Amino acid sequence: MKKKARDPEAASVAKIKKAAHKVFLQKGFASTTIRDIAEAAGTNVALLNYHFGSKKNLFEEVMLEKIRELLGRLTPIFTNETTTLEQKVNGLVDSYIDFLLNDPDLVTFILNEIRKGNFDFIVKARLDELVHQSFFMKQLKEASGDVNPIQFLFSIVAMIIFPFVARPVIIQTKLVDQDAFQQMMLERKKLIPLWINQILNGKK
Amino acid sequence: MKKKARDPEAASVAKIKKAAHKVFLQKGFASTTIRDIAEAAGTNVALLNYHFGSKKNLFEEVMLEKIRELLGRLTPIFTNETTTLEQKVNGLVDSYIDFLLNDPDLVTFILNEIRKGNFDFIVKARLDELVHQSFFMKQLKEASGDVNPIQFLFSIVAMIIFPFVARPVIIQTKLVDQDAFQQMMLERKKLIPLWINQILNGKK
DNA sequence: AAATGATTTAATCAAATGATTAAAATATAT
DNA sequence: ATATATTTTAATCATTTGATTAAATCATTT
Incomplete structure (x- = not known):
């Protein structure tokens, strides 16, 4: 595909990845054409093929990069054995919301690609291990009483993620505008941390 | 497209719609081919065109039917002026979960099609009016204190809907299996109604 | 059994798309 | 300056796909 690495090449690759990320998020994998991406990157299909070989390859490189970035932020919080459950919920909510505010369509996009069967890229990320073996789950289990701790995990993540999933709907239907959403x-x-506290304590 | 209505015709139309619903949900609009649908319906592309004219037409007919069915269940709950907020939350959670258990991929599907720009079919449903002008929102506003009631609405709907959005991920990663999910x-x-109570009361 | 409508078969069209190539042009390193 | 790497242009190929058509077959009604 290429033989030596120089500066301009790296710039092109980055430019293409950035454009691909944008277009894939807007239109999904199937609806996106490599011509779309080439145009968005201000280049041509030949160069995409030169650097990435195929549309699927480009897609996986771009997505894997994003997933790794998110996991890189969450893992230290999940596995920390010195913080309390309350502190973890705080950190989780804070990091997660910041990340998604920066990339508002990522969640819906990932969930949908998985639903369509494109989950090679997420299986590689091993996030089940993170959930199951984390110190966070151990702590949550202790706080859950006789309710399945997954029920609480669902609700915590739901309250963080769902607004981003619903964002296109609520903005389209003018329920809330862009700025109000951010706010x-x-x-x-x-x-959210406040609510989670009330829920976890309320059930004692 | 057709001239007279008889029995076998109605059966074919229903058969095609059912197959279309299934395939569209599995693969999304762009990835679904009319040949896929024809095969799933045990028929052929010529008949699809005979009855529906185009892929988009078939898609909109099928989706609109589902949305209307869901709204038909929720509207009476939202607008009822004789029930308490607590009763409404109970009814909402109950109806919504029942509906989605019957059609687990519908939410993700709809949200994604909207994100991709296919929202003609949902704009027609006017669900913003339902939310804004409903008696439910009036009651929720009263219970919300100085927090924006939309924040609570997000969380209520989130806790109902999100597990269905996350379902493909959690089943794929073996976090929870099919039966356990249903349970x-x-x-x-x-x-959920319990939690919502705790959250709404906790903030007084 | 004749007529009418519903369905199938099979083929074809035009357009879009992923992929690939050759050749020219441009930039960079040494 | 020369060689090498990168990028562009432009064209082409094979496939897929939505759409359409004509003719044959099947089912139902009358």
């Missing part, structure tokens, strides 16, 4: 998500950084 | 959602019918 609400920042407000949620405080609300 | 947990039934359990959630009791948990």
Whole structure:
């Protein structure tokens, strides 16, 4: 595909990845054409093929990069054995919301690609291990009483992620506008940990 | 497209719609071919065109039918002026979860099609009006104190919908299996109203 | 059994798309 | 300056796909 690495090449590769990320997020894998990407990157299909070989290859490189970035932020929080459950929920909510505010369509996109069967790229990330073997789950289990701790995990992640999943709907239907959405998500950084506390304590 | 209505015709139309619903949900609009649908329906592309004219037409007919069915269940709950907020949350959670258990991929599907720009079919459903002008929102606003009631609406809907959005991920990663998922959602019918109560009361 | 409508078969069209190639042009390193 | 790497242009190929058609077959009604 290529033989030596120089500066301009790296710039092109980055430019293409950035454009691909944008277009894939907008249109999904199937609806995106390599011509779309080439145009968005201000280049041509021949160069995409020169650097990435195929559309699927480009897609996987781009997505894997994003997933790794997110996991890189969450893992230290999940596995930390010195912080309390409350601190972890705080950190989780804070990091997660910040990350997604920066990339608002990522969640819906990933979930959908998985639903369609494109989950090679996420299986490689091994996030089940993170959930199952983490210190966080151990702590959550202790706080859950006789309710399955997964029920609480669902609700925590739901309250973080769902607004991003619903975002296109609520913006399209003018329920909330772009700025108000951002504002609400920042407000949620405080609300969600509070709510989780009330839920976990309320059941004792 | 057709001239007279008889029995076998109606059966064919239903058969095609059912197959289309199934395939569209599995693969999304762009990835689904009319040949896929024809095969799933045990028929042929010529008949699809005979009855529906185009792929997009078939898609919109099928999706609109589903949306209307869901709204038909939720509207009476949202607009009822004789029930308490607590009763509404109970009814909402119960109806919504029942509906989605019957059609587990519908949510992800709809959200994604909207994200891709295929929202003609949902704009027609006017669900913004339902949310804004409903008696439910009036009651929720009263219970919300100085927090934006939309924050609570997000969380209520999130806790109902999110597990269905995450379902493909959690089943794929073997976090929870099919049966356990069903069981947990039934359990959630009791948990969510309880939690919402705790959250709404906790902030007084 | 004749007529009408519904369905199938089989083929074809035009357009879009992923992929590939050759050749020219451009930039960079040494 | 020369060689090498990168990028562009432009064209082409094979496939897939949505759409359409004509003719044959099947089912139902009358």
